[in-house]
Amino acid sequence: MIRIILTDDHTILREGIRALLQGEPDLQVVGEAASGQELLALLAHTPADVVLLDLNMPGMDGFAALGLLQLQYPALKVLVLSMLDHEKYVARTLESGARGYILKNADSAEIMHAIRTVAEGRLFLCTEIGLDLLRKLSPLAPEKTFDPAAKAPHELSGRELEVLKLIAEGLTNAEIADKLFTSKRTIETHRQNIIEKTQAKNTAALVKYAVNQGLIE
Secondary structure: OEEEEEEOOOHHHHHHHHHHHOOOOOEEEEEEEOOHHHHHHHHOOOOOOEEEEOOOOOOOOHHHHHHHHHHHOOOOEEEEEEOOOOHHHHHHHHHOOOOEEEEOOOOHHHHHHHHHHHHOOOOEEOHHHHHHHHHHHOOOOOOOOOOOOOOOOOOOOHHHHHHHHHHHOOOOHHHHHHHOOOOHHHHHHHHHHHHHHHOOOOHHHHHHHHHHOOOOO
């Protein structure tokens, strides 16, 4: 039996993953935490094999928690479950001791496979991140520069495309969060990811990108 602690400040996400894992005979959720502090307090009296850890949390975030987990619970396997898909976050968490990294938009089968993989002591990267890294490492891949007039394929996720379209329509972060039923902080993170991927310097450049990608009229 693989004992799991879910660590994320969004209750609905924890409830969803708990429900997902309930039908798996070898996977058991033994606790939940909404921050790094709560996780460390929980581990003091709740043994676990794998921690699913979000990075963006109030108080002690996932990055800070990783360092303490390495010191206090070196045998514990940490699987980062995040919406941050830039390679710098992946590298930072793996260097800090995480055994795996999976995006929150991964399907249920991949999440369960990731948990079992890190529980066995093996490294895991979700498919989307792995393919993105391969494209960037390939010597045949053309060097990317931002050109609003170009019709080059974008590398934005489905949710990032939704956010980009709403930005281009003039909605604020708070209005987009309401429309997509999520938090303003989540939208701010998506916006930052979009800016990093497109290399757009401002909202006007993002609008040009959206227009030239055919996302808006």
